[in-house]
Amino acid sequence: MPEDAGPGPTEWTRPDEVGVGPWQGEWPDDDRYDPELLAHGDRRNVVDPYRYWRREAIVSDVDRRRHPFHVAIENFQHDHNIGTVVRTANAFAAAAVHIVGRRRWNRRGAMVTDRYQHLHHHPDVDGLAAFAREHELTVVAVDNTHGAERIETARLPRRCVLLFGQEGPGLSAAAREIAELSVAIAQFGSTRSINAGVAAGIVMHTWVSQHADLGRAW
Incomplete structure:
Protein backbone atom coordinates (compact mmCIF):
# COMPACT_ATOMS: atom_id res chain seq x y z
CA MET A 1 0.00 0.00 0.00
CA PRO A 2 1.33 3.52 -0.71
CA GLU A 3 3.04 5.16 2.26
CA ASP A 4 0.54 8.04 2.37
CA ALA A 5 -2.45 5.68 2.63
CA GLY A 6 -2.27 4.81 6.30
CA PRO A 7 -4.98 2.79 8.05
CA GLY A 8 -8.22 4.55 8.82
CA PRO A 9 -11.98 4.05 9.04
CA THR A 10 -12.84 5.16 5.53
CA GLU A 11 -13.68 3.13 2.44
CA TRP A 12 -11.40 5.16 0.22
CA THR A 13 -8.07 6.98 0.18
CA ARG A 14 -9.05 9.51 -2.50
CA PRO A 15 -12.27 11.55 -2.39
CA ASP A 16 -12.95 10.93 -6.08
CA GLU A 17 -12.29 7.18 -6.08
CA VAL A 18 -13.73 4.40 -3.93
CA GLY A 19 -11.17 1.90 -2.71
CA VAL A 20 -7.56 1.58 -3.82
CA GLY A 21 -5.81 0.61 -7.03
CA PRO A 22 -3.21 -2.11 -7.60
CA TRP A 23 -0.57 -2.51 -4.89
CA GLN A 24 2.46 -0.32 -5.52
CA GLY A 25 5.86 -1.93 -4.97
CA GLU A 26 6.83 -5.37 -3.76
CA TRP A 27 3.91 -7.54 -2.71
CA PRO A 28 3.67 -8.45 1.00
CA ASP A 29 4.64 -11.98 2.00
CA ASP A 30 1.48 -12.61 3.99
CA ASP A 31 -1.24 -15.23 3.41
CA ARG A 32 -3.93 -12.75 4.42
CA TYR A 33 -3.47 -10.85 1.16
CA ASP A 34 -5.36 -11.78 -2.00
CA PRO A 35 -3.19 -11.87 -5.16
CA GLU A 36 -6.12 -10.81 -7.34
CA LEU A 37 -6.75 -7.73 -5.22
CA LEU A 38 -3.07 -6.88 -5.07
CA ALA A 39 -2.89 -7.04 -8.85
CA HIS A 40 -6.11 -5.24 -9.73
CA GLY A 41 -7.01 -3.11 -6.72
CA ASP A 42 -9.58 -3.36 -3.96
CA ARG A 43 -12.92 -1.55 -4.38
CA ARG A 44 -14.80 -3.38 -1.63
CA ASN A 45 -16.74 -1.79 1.22
CA VAL A 46 -14.13 -2.55 3.91
CA VAL A 47 -12.12 -0.37 6.29
CA ASP A 48 -8.62 0.53 5.16
CA PRO A 49 -6.74 -1.90 7.47
CA TYR A 50 -8.42 -4.77 5.57
CA ARG A 51 -7.52 -3.53 2.09
CA TYR A 52 -6.28 -6.33 -0.18
CA TRP A 53 -7.08 -9.00 2.43
CA ARG A 54 -8.87 -12.22 1.53
CA ARG A 55 -12.47 -12.41 2.72
CA GLU A 56 -11.68 -15.37 4.97
CA ALA A 57 -8.82 -13.44 6.58
CA ILE A 58 -11.09 -10.47 7.27
CA VAL A 59 -13.77 -12.67 8.87
CA SER A 60 -11.14 -14.37 11.01
CA ASP A 61 -9.78 -11.04 12.23
CA VAL A 62 -13.24 -9.60 12.90
CA ASP A 63 -14.02 -12.75 14.90
CA ARG A 64 -11.31 -11.68 17.35
CA ARG A 65 -13.04 -8.31 17.71
CA ARG A 66 -16.67 -9.40 17.91
CA HIS A 67 -18.86 -8.39 20.81
CA PRO A 68 -21.02 -10.81 22.82
CA PHE A 69 -24.34 -9.37 21.68
CA HIS A 70 -26.46 -10.96 18.96
CA VAL A 71 -29.15 -9.37 16.82
CA ALA A 72 -32.36 -11.10 15.76
CA ILE A 73 -35.15 -9.88 13.50
CA GLU A 74 -38.43 -11.50 12.60
CA ASN A 75 -38.99 -12.12 8.89
CA PHE A 76 -42.52 -13.30 8.24
CA GLN A 77 -43.34 -10.73 5.53
CA HIS A 78 -39.98 -10.37 3.74
CA ASP A 79 -38.97 -7.29 5.71
CA HIS A 80 -36.78 -5.01 3.58
CA ASN A 81 -34.98 -3.65 6.64
CA ILE A 82 -33.02 -6.83 7.28
CA GLY A 83 -30.18 -5.81 4.97
CA THR A 84 -29.75 -2.57 6.88
CA VAL A 85 -29.77 -4.45 10.18
CA VAL A 86 -27.08 -6.85 8.93
CA ARG A 87 -24.88 -3.99 7.71
CA THR A 88 -25.18 -2.17 11.04
CA ALA A 89 -24.51 -5.37 12.99
CA ASN A 90 -21.34 -5.81 10.95
CA ALA A 91 -20.25 -2.23 11.71
CA PHE A 92 -20.66 -2.84 15.45
CA ALA A 93 -19.08 -6.33 15.27
CA ALA A 94 -22.11 -8.22 16.56
CA ALA A 95 -21.49 -11.88 17.30
CA ALA A 96 -24.19 -12.94 14.83
CA VAL A 97 -27.45 -11.97 13.18
CA HIS A 98 -30.45 -14.29 13.44
CA ILE A 99 -33.25 -14.33 10.88
CA VAL A 100 -36.47 -15.66 12.42
CA GLY A 101 -39.17 -16.91 10.06
CA ARG A 102 -38.62 -17.01 6.32
CA ARG A 103 -35.11 -17.94 5.28
CA ARG A 104 -34.96 -15.66 2.25
CA TRP A 105 -34.42 -11.94 2.76
CA ASN A 106 -33.50 -8.93 0.64
CA ARG A 107 -29.70 -8.67 0.82
CA ARG A 108 -29.40 -5.48 -1.19
CA GLY A 109 -29.36 -3.22 1.86
CA ALA A 110 -26.55 -5.26 3.41
CA MET A 111 -24.12 -3.86 0.81
CA VAL A 112 -22.26 -7.22 0.74
CA THR A 113 -21.50 -7.00 4.49
CA ASP A 114 -23.34 -10.30 4.98
CA ARG A 115 -20.21 -12.00 3.59
CA TYR A 116 -18.35 -10.92 6.72
CA GLN A 117 -21.13 -11.45 9.26
CA HIS A 118 -22.20 -14.73 10.89
CA LEU A 119 -25.85 -15.42 10.06
CA HIS A 120 -28.25 -17.95 11.58
CA HIS A 121 -31.76 -18.91 10.53
CA HIS A 122 -34.54 -20.08 12.84
CA PRO A 123 -37.90 -21.11 11.38
CA ASP A 124 -39.71 -19.77 14.44
CA VAL A 125 -39.22 -17.93 17.71
CA ASP A 126 -38.87 -21.19 19.64
CA GLY A 127 -35.71 -21.94 17.67
CA LEU A 128 -34.22 -18.59 18.64
CA ALA A 129 -35.20 -19.13 22.27
CA ALA A 130 -33.45 -22.51 22.28
CA PHE A 131 -30.29 -20.94 20.85
CA ALA A 132 -30.36 -18.22 23.51
CA ARG A 133 -30.73 -20.77 26.31
CA GLU A 134 -27.93 -22.94 24.95
CA HIS A 135 -25.54 -19.99 24.76
CA GLU A 136 -26.73 -18.30 27.98
CA LEU A 137 -27.94 -15.16 26.23
CA THR A 138 -30.61 -12.84 27.60
CA VAL A 139 -33.31 -12.06 25.05
CA VAL A 140 -34.08 -8.33 24.94
CA ALA A 141 -37.24 -7.38 23.05
CA VAL A 142 -37.16 -3.98 21.35
CA ASP A 143 -40.66 -2.60 20.84
CA ASN A 144 -42.61 0.41 22.06
CA THR A 145 -45.09 -1.63 24.05
CA HIS A 146 -46.63 -0.93 27.44
CA GLY A 147 -44.24 -1.73 30.28
CA ALA A 148 -41.04 -1.53 28.23
CA GLU A 149 -38.08 0.23 29.85
CA ARG A 150 -36.60 3.30 28.21
CA ILE A 151 -33.49 2.30 26.27
CA GLU A 152 -31.99 5.64 27.29
CA THR A 153 -31.91 4.60 30.96
CA ALA A 154 -32.01 0.79 30.81
CA ARG A 155 -28.87 -1.26 31.38
CA LEU A 156 -28.52 -3.81 28.60
CA PRO A 157 -27.07 -7.23 29.46
CA ARG A 158 -23.58 -7.80 28.13
CA ARG A 159 -24.45 -11.23 26.70
CA CYS A 160 -27.77 -10.82 24.97
CA VAL A 161 -29.92 -11.14 21.86
CA ASN A 195 -38.13 2.35 11.05
CA ALA A 196 -36.90 -1.08 12.14
CA GLY A 197 -33.46 -0.58 10.61
CA VAL A 198 -33.02 2.76 12.36
CA ALA A 199 -34.24 1.34 15.68
CA ALA A 200 -31.75 -1.52 15.42
CA GLY A 201 -28.91 0.94 14.90
CA ILE A 202 -29.94 3.00 17.93
CA VAL A 203 -30.13 -0.03 20.22
CA MET A 204 -26.88 -1.57 18.98
CA HIS A 205 -25.11 1.73 19.53
CA THR A 206 -26.56 1.87 23.04
CA TRP A 207 -25.02 -1.55 23.74
CA VAL A 208 -21.68 -0.34 22.36
CA SER A 209 -21.84 2.80 24.51
CA GLN A 210 -22.41 0.69 27.62
CA HIS A 211 -20.09 -2.26 27.05
CA ALA A 212 -17.59 -1.85 24.20
CA ASP A 213 -13.93 -0.92 24.53
CA LEU A 214 -13.95 2.22 22.40
CA GLY A 215 -10.18 2.12 22.22
CA ARG A 216 -10.55 -0.79 19.79
CA ALA A 217 -12.81 1.10 17.38
CA TRP A 218 -11.43 2.02 13.99
Whole structure:
Protein backbone atom coordinates (compact mmCIF):
# COMPACT_ATOMS: atom_id res chain seq x y z
CA MET A 1 0.00 0.00 0.00
CA PRO A 2 1.33 3.52 -0.71
CA GLU A 3 3.04 5.16 2.26
CA ASP A 4 0.54 8.04 2.37
CA ALA A 5 -2.45 5.68 2.63
CA GLY A 6 -2.27 4.81 6.30
CA PRO A 7 -4.98 2.79 8.05
CA GLY A 8 -8.22 4.55 8.82
CA PRO A 9 -11.98 4.05 9.04
CA THR A 10 -12.84 5.16 5.53
CA GLU A 11 -13.68 3.13 2.44
CA TRP A 12 -11.40 5.16 0.22
CA THR A 13 -8.07 6.98 0.18
CA ARG A 14 -9.05 9.51 -2.50
CA PRO A 15 -12.27 11.55 -2.39
CA ASP A 16 -12.95 10.93 -6.08
CA GLU A 17 -12.29 7.18 -6.08
CA VAL A 18 -13.73 4.40 -3.93
CA GLY A 19 -11.17 1.90 -2.71
CA VAL A 20 -7.56 1.58 -3.82
CA GLY A 21 -5.81 0.61 -7.03
CA PRO A 22 -3.21 -2.11 -7.60
CA TRP A 23 -0.57 -2.51 -4.89
CA GLN A 24 2.46 -0.32 -5.52
CA GLY A 25 5.86 -1.93 -4.97
CA GLU A 26 6.83 -5.37 -3.76
CA TRP A 27 3.91 -7.54 -2.71
CA PRO A 28 3.67 -8.45 1.00
CA ASP A 29 4.64 -11.98 2.00
CA ASP A 30 1.48 -12.61 3.99
CA ASP A 31 -1.24 -15.23 3.41
CA ARG A 32 -3.93 -12.75 4.42
CA TYR A 33 -3.47 -10.85 1.16
CA ASP A 34 -5.36 -11.78 -2.00
CA PRO A 35 -3.19 -11.87 -5.16
CA GLU A 36 -6.12 -10.81 -7.34
CA LEU A 37 -6.75 -7.73 -5.22
CA LEU A 38 -3.07 -6.88 -5.07
CA ALA A 39 -2.89 -7.04 -8.85
CA HIS A 40 -6.11 -5.24 -9.73
CA GLY A 41 -7.01 -3.11 -6.72
CA ASP A 42 -9.58 -3.36 -3.96
CA ARG A 43 -12.92 -1.55 -4.38
CA ARG A 44 -14.80 -3.38 -1.63
CA ASN A 45 -16.74 -1.79 1.22
CA VAL A 46 -14.13 -2.55 3.91
CA VAL A 47 -12.12 -0.37 6.29
CA ASP A 48 -8.62 0.53 5.16
CA PRO A 49 -6.74 -1.90 7.47
CA TYR A 50 -8.42 -4.77 5.57
CA ARG A 51 -7.52 -3.53 2.09
CA TYR A 52 -6.28 -6.33 -0.18
CA TRP A 53 -7.08 -9.00 2.43
CA ARG A 54 -8.87 -12.22 1.53
CA ARG A 55 -12.47 -12.41 2.72
CA GLU A 56 -11.68 -15.37 4.97
CA ALA A 57 -8.82 -13.44 6.58
CA ILE A 58 -11.09 -10.47 7.27
CA VAL A 59 -13.77 -12.67 8.87
CA SER A 60 -11.14 -14.37 11.01
CA ASP A 61 -9.78 -11.04 12.23
CA VAL A 62 -13.24 -9.60 12.90
CA ASP A 63 -14.02 -12.75 14.90
CA ARG A 64 -11.31 -11.68 17.35
CA ARG A 65 -13.04 -8.31 17.71
CA ARG A 66 -16.67 -9.40 17.91
CA HIS A 67 -18.86 -8.39 20.81
CA PRO A 68 -21.02 -10.81 22.82
CA PHE A 69 -24.34 -9.37 21.68
CA HIS A 70 -26.46 -10.96 18.96
CA VAL A 71 -29.15 -9.37 16.82
CA ALA A 72 -32.36 -11.10 15.76
CA ILE A 73 -35.15 -9.88 13.50
CA GLU A 74 -38.43 -11.50 12.60
CA ASN A 75 -38.99 -12.12 8.89
CA PHE A 76 -42.52 -13.30 8.24
CA GLN A 77 -43.34 -10.73 5.53
CA HIS A 78 -39.98 -10.37 3.74
CA ASP A 79 -38.97 -7.29 5.71
CA HIS A 80 -36.78 -5.01 3.58
CA ASN A 81 -34.98 -3.65 6.64
CA ILE A 82 -33.02 -6.83 7.28
CA GLY A 83 -30.18 -5.81 4.97
CA THR A 84 -29.75 -2.57 6.88
CA VAL A 85 -29.77 -4.45 10.18
CA VAL A 86 -27.08 -6.85 8.93
CA ARG A 87 -24.88 -3.99 7.71
CA THR A 88 -25.18 -2.17 11.04
CA ALA A 89 -24.51 -5.37 12.99
CA ASN A 90 -21.34 -5.81 10.95
CA ALA A 91 -20.25 -2.23 11.71
CA PHE A 92 -20.66 -2.84 15.45
CA ALA A 93 -19.08 -6.33 15.27
CA ALA A 94 -22.11 -8.22 16.56
CA ALA A 95 -21.49 -11.88 17.30
CA ALA A 96 -24.19 -12.94 14.83
CA VAL A 97 -27.45 -11.97 13.18
CA HIS A 98 -30.45 -14.29 13.44
CA ILE A 99 -33.25 -14.33 10.88
CA VAL A 100 -36.47 -15.66 12.42
CA GLY A 101 -39.17 -16.91 10.06
CA ARG A 102 -38.62 -17.01 6.32
CA ARG A 103 -35.11 -17.94 5.28
CA ARG A 104 -34.96 -15.66 2.25
CA TRP A 105 -34.42 -11.94 2.76
CA ASN A 106 -33.50 -8.93 0.64
CA ARG A 107 -29.70 -8.67 0.82
CA ARG A 108 -29.40 -5.48 -1.19
CA GLY A 109 -29.36 -3.22 1.86
CA ALA A 110 -26.55 -5.26 3.41
CA MET A 111 -24.12 -3.86 0.81
CA VAL A 112 -22.26 -7.22 0.74
CA THR A 113 -21.50 -7.00 4.49
CA ASP A 114 -23.34 -10.30 4.98
CA ARG A 115 -20.21 -12.00 3.59
CA TYR A 116 -18.35 -10.92 6.72
CA GLN A 117 -21.13 -11.45 9.26
CA HIS A 118 -22.20 -14.73 10.89
CA LEU A 119 -25.85 -15.42 10.06
CA HIS A 120 -28.25 -17.95 11.58
CA HIS A 121 -31.76 -18.91 10.53
CA HIS A 122 -34.54 -20.08 12.84
CA PRO A 123 -37.90 -21.11 11.38
CA ASP A 124 -39.71 -19.77 14.44
CA VAL A 125 -39.22 -17.93 17.71
CA ASP A 126 -38.87 -21.19 19.64
CA GLY A 127 -35.71 -21.94 17.67
CA LEU A 128 -34.22 -18.59 18.64
CA ALA A 129 -35.20 -19.13 22.27
CA ALA A 130 -33.45 -22.51 22.28
CA PHE A 131 -30.29 -20.94 20.85
CA ALA A 132 -30.36 -18.22 23.51
CA ARG A 133 -30.73 -20.77 26.31
CA GLU A 134 -27.93 -22.94 24.95
CA HIS A 135 -25.54 -19.99 24.76
CA GLU A 136 -26.73 -18.30 27.98
CA LEU A 137 -27.94 -15.16 26.23
CA THR A 138 -30.61 -12.84 27.60
CA VAL A 139 -33.31 -12.06 25.05
CA VAL A 140 -34.08 -8.33 24.94
CA ALA A 141 -37.24 -7.38 23.05
CA VAL A 142 -37.16 -3.98 21.35
CA ASP A 143 -40.66 -2.60 20.84
CA ASN A 144 -42.61 0.41 22.06
CA THR A 145 -45.09 -1.63 24.05
CA HIS A 146 -46.63 -0.93 27.44
CA GLY A 147 -44.24 -1.73 30.28
CA ALA A 148 -41.04 -1.53 28.23
CA GLU A 149 -38.08 0.23 29.85
CA ARG A 150 -36.60 3.30 28.21
CA ILE A 151 -33.49 2.30 26.27
CA GLU A 152 -31.99 5.64 27.29
CA THR A 153 -31.91 4.60 30.96
CA ALA A 154 -32.01 0.79 30.81
CA ARG A 155 -28.87 -1.26 31.38
CA LEU A 156 -28.52 -3.81 28.60
CA PRO A 157 -27.07 -7.23 29.46
CA ARG A 158 -23.58 -7.80 28.13
CA ARG A 159 -24.45 -11.23 26.70
CA CYS A 160 -27.77 -10.82 24.97
CA VAL A 161 -29.92 -11.14 21.86
CA LEU A 162 -31.44 -7.85 20.74
CA LEU A 163 -34.74 -8.93 19.19
CA PHE A 164 -36.55 -6.73 16.66
CA GLY A 165 -39.90 -7.11 14.96
CA GLN A 166 -41.03 -6.31 11.46
CA GLU A 167 -41.81 -2.94 10.00
CA GLY A 168 -45.42 -2.16 10.88
CA PRO A 169 -46.64 -4.93 13.19
CA GLY A 170 -43.55 -4.92 15.40
CA LEU A 171 -42.71 -7.96 17.49
CA SER A 172 -45.02 -10.94 17.44
CA ALA A 173 -46.68 -12.08 20.66
CA ALA A 174 -44.49 -15.20 20.62
CA ALA A 175 -41.35 -13.05 20.43
CA ARG A 176 -42.43 -10.87 23.34
CA GLU A 177 -43.07 -13.97 25.45
CA ILE A 178 -39.48 -15.24 25.22
CA ALA A 179 -37.96 -11.89 26.21
CA GLU A 180 -36.56 -11.40 29.70
CA LEU A 181 -36.32 -7.65 29.18
CA SER A 182 -38.26 -5.24 26.95
CA VAL A 183 -36.96 -1.83 25.95
CA ALA A 184 -38.37 1.05 23.91
CA ILE A 185 -36.82 4.09 22.24
CA ALA A 186 -38.14 7.44 23.48
CA GLN A 187 -40.12 9.27 20.78
CA PHE A 188 -41.56 12.77 20.75
CA GLY A 189 -43.35 13.17 17.42
CA SER A 190 -46.58 11.89 15.89
CA THR A 191 -45.40 8.59 14.41
CA ARG A 192 -46.14 5.43 16.38
CA SER A 193 -42.89 3.70 15.52
CA ILE A 194 -39.39 4.17 14.14
CA ASN A 195 -38.13 2.35 11.05
CA ALA A 196 -36.90 -1.08 12.14
CA GLY A 197 -33.46 -0.58 10.61
CA VAL A 198 -33.02 2.76 12.36
CA ALA A 199 -34.24 1.34 15.68
CA ALA A 200 -31.75 -1.52 15.42
CA GLY A 201 -28.91 0.94 14.90
CA ILE A 202 -29.94 3.00 17.93
CA VAL A 203 -30.13 -0.03 20.22
CA MET A 204 -26.88 -1.57 18.98
CA HIS A 205 -25.11 1.73 19.53
CA THR A 206 -26.56 1.87 23.04
CA TRP A 207 -25.02 -1.55 23.74
CA VAL A 208 -21.68 -0.34 22.36
CA SER A 209 -21.84 2.80 24.51
CA GLN A 210 -22.41 0.69 27.62
CA HIS A 211 -20.09 -2.26 27.05
CA ALA A 212 -17.59 -1.85 24.20
CA ASP A 213 -13.93 -0.92 24.53
CA LEU A 214 -13.95 2.22 22.40
CA GLY A 215 -10.18 2.12 22.22
CA ARG A 216 -10.55 -0.79 19.79
CA ALA A 217 -12.81 1.10 17.38
CA TRP A 218 -11.43 2.02 13.99
